[in-house]
Structures are given as structure tokens and as C-alpha cells.
Amino acid sequence: MSPDCSAQILIIAKEPVAGRVKTRLTPPFSPRQAAALAEAALRDSLRAVSATPATQRLLALDGLPGGWLPAGFTVIPQRGTSLDERLAAAFSDAHRLRPDPVVLIGMDTPQVTPALLGEAADALARHDAVYGPAADGGFWLLGLRRPDPALVLGVPMSHPETGKLQLDRLDRAGLAVHLLPELTDVDTAADAATVAAHAPDTHFAAALRELDR
Template sequence: MNLTVAVIAKECSPGKVKTRLTPPLKPEQAAALAQTSLSQTLETVRALPAARRLLVFDGTPHHADAAGFEVFPQGAGGLDERLAAICSLTAGPLLILGMDTPQLRCEQLAPLLADWETPAPAPRRAWFGPASDGGFWALGLYTPDGGLLRGVDMSTPHTGAQQWGRLAGAGLHVGVLPVLRDVDYFPDAVAAAWECSGSPFARAVDLLSEGLPAEWTRTAPSDAAPTPWAALT
């Protein structure tokens, strides 16, 4: 299908990536886990039926990560500007993903893929992947438009609601993907590992969990609490 999938990511350098994983991890361990998350996400994207795969990167990607991807540097400005800039790389349809949900499986994107495989005009002009912390992990735009992203306050508990409001306010019929949990803190990593048992990421989390106090290997209380997206799902 004529789909472009873009992954926005950054070089996994100690002390510059996934700093909220420390403690309990050391900066080097946090960076290594972030790299595993990125590589696993890229492997999933390689399995999607996409015409183009873009890696929009801050830094220099590993050769193995870049394989099968067109590599572009991230644009300037805040995250909203950098995401908006991705929209200029293709005429669409476009799916933008991050590197913080290694538990992502291809079948979780099946509703979007099935929807956009139908003859144009597609029933839904946008797809939204909510994150349990109030953000979002995926954004699909049948016709990419950076103006739908610019000015959205990123990395806040209200980011997803703002972005959803932008899409709805533009009159777009928006489809909703499953709620996923970003790996920000180590309990998030433990929860994500359970959802992708047997994967490289899960094995890495298992090794890092050895000898840690139980407080670090329990999932966070938000697992049992309603997410801000309960009404959408």
C-alpha cells in the first residue's frame, strides 16, 4: 500500500536518553535499554506493508538500525515543530511512530492498515494512538499537514487531548488505536516487557531486574487506574 511510516528517534547516548530510568539503572544501562527499544520498534516497522520507511533521527543511527530506512535528520525547534516537519517528507498517507513503545505489534495497527487499504477517499483521515500517560504514541494522517501539530504542547499530561482536539477541530474523522504505555520509568519497562515476552527488550528487562528491590519491578499504579482515553476505547 502507498503508506509511509516514519519513526522519530534519537541516538542512545548515556546521560542523554531515558534519564528517568535512572535510578535504578545506571546511565549506560538506560541507554542500552533505549537502544534495544529502538531496534525492536524498527524491526516491527520493517514488517509493516509500507511503501517507504523513514528514520527521522537526532544523531547517527547504527548501521543495522538504518537498514531498510531512508534516514533524515530531525528538524529544528520543539517536538511539535520536529513532528510537523515530517509531514513535508511525503504526500501521504503517513504514520508517525516514536521509539518508546517496544511492545508494539503489527496487529495493533491492523485497523489503520485495513482502513487505508480501501479505495480513496479513506473512511478516516486520521488515526490516533493514545498513550496511558495522556500523550500519544502514534499519529496517522492520510493527508499530512504540519499545521495539525505545530503549537501542540508536547510532553505534558494533556498533550494527547490537545492533539486529539486539533484533529477533531479540523473536521477529521479520527480512528483510535489501542492505548499503549510509553517506557519512561523502569516500572513502565517491566510492564512493556510483559506485553512482548520473549523479545530482545523483554530479555533485557529481565536481566536488569535481577537483584532489584520489588519497588522497581512492580508496575506503576496507573496500570490499574482508568486512563484519560477510557471514553475513546
């Protein structure tokens, strides 16, 4: 990543509380085990962001921060009811705090690396948007040089064609979009196994190995 980075990086996440996160992992995992996996994934995501040059690092959090949060992050509350509303609000709040381009990720891709995040941030110097597709048809990253709620609001989330619909929205707005590699979101036990196999040195993979003992 270029040393003169001018993008901020934002994670949108839920506090990893049993019964509130990663409910699609239960079964086979218990709510407590699913929360442990969610916390591990969040730790990996935060670590990747911490290692990436950024003008600001933020966490848009549903819940309260815990010992898993490293130093150097500004915590902002999530606003809105539906996911598209919460994404739009997170972009707007981050941009209001600092009027730089915003790169947003979730807590579902513990395999994310500083190299990928750096590529996204760099791309916003030359493109209007950057987009990382997810294997389930959604997206794992969305970056906007000039965040505008209209680019996100109304896009159906958690839908097989969420990613296509989001890309269509960006295209209709006339934005130049840089595409990143596809990653797998951790939604199911099969996803968890796939991600852990691809990123065996993560907190997430270690947590999954511990549960499989």
C-alpha cells in the same frame, strides 16, 4: 493489512547514547543501562515497521545511525527545537519525499506489532487521521492522510493532556479519526516492567531481564 497499502511508516527517534535518552529511567538505572534499554526498544520498533507493508519506511533521527538500523529505511534528520516542531517537520519531510499518507510512531513502545501498524495504515484509506493513545495521557501513534504542520504545531508535548489536546486539534480541523488501542510508553522503571511483562519476547524485555540479573 491489505496488500495494496498506500501509507508510509515513519519512526522518530534519538540515537541511543548514554545521557541523552531515557533520562527518566535514571535512577534506578545508570545512563548506560538506560541507553541499552532505549536501543532495545528502538530495535523492536524498527523490527515491527520492517514487518509491516509500507510504501516507504523512514527514520527521523536525532543523531547518527548505528548497527541497530536494519536495511530498508530512509534516514532523515530531525528539524526543529521543540517536539511539536520536530513532529511537524518529520511529517512534512516524509510527505515531500513521497506524497502518501504518513503513519508516525516513536521509539517508546517496543510492544508495538505489525498488526497495529497495519491497522493504522489501512485506516488512512478510510479516515483522515489515526490516533493511538498512550497510558500517560500522550499518544504513541499519529497517522495523517494529508500531513499538515498546522495539525501538530503548537500542541503542548510531554504534558498530562497532550493526547486530549492533539485529538481536539484533529477534531477542530474536521478530520475523521480512527482510534487504536492504548499502549504504555516506556518513560519510567515501572513502565519498563509493565511493557516487558506484556511483551516478553521483545529485545526490550530481554534487555531488562539482563539488567535485573
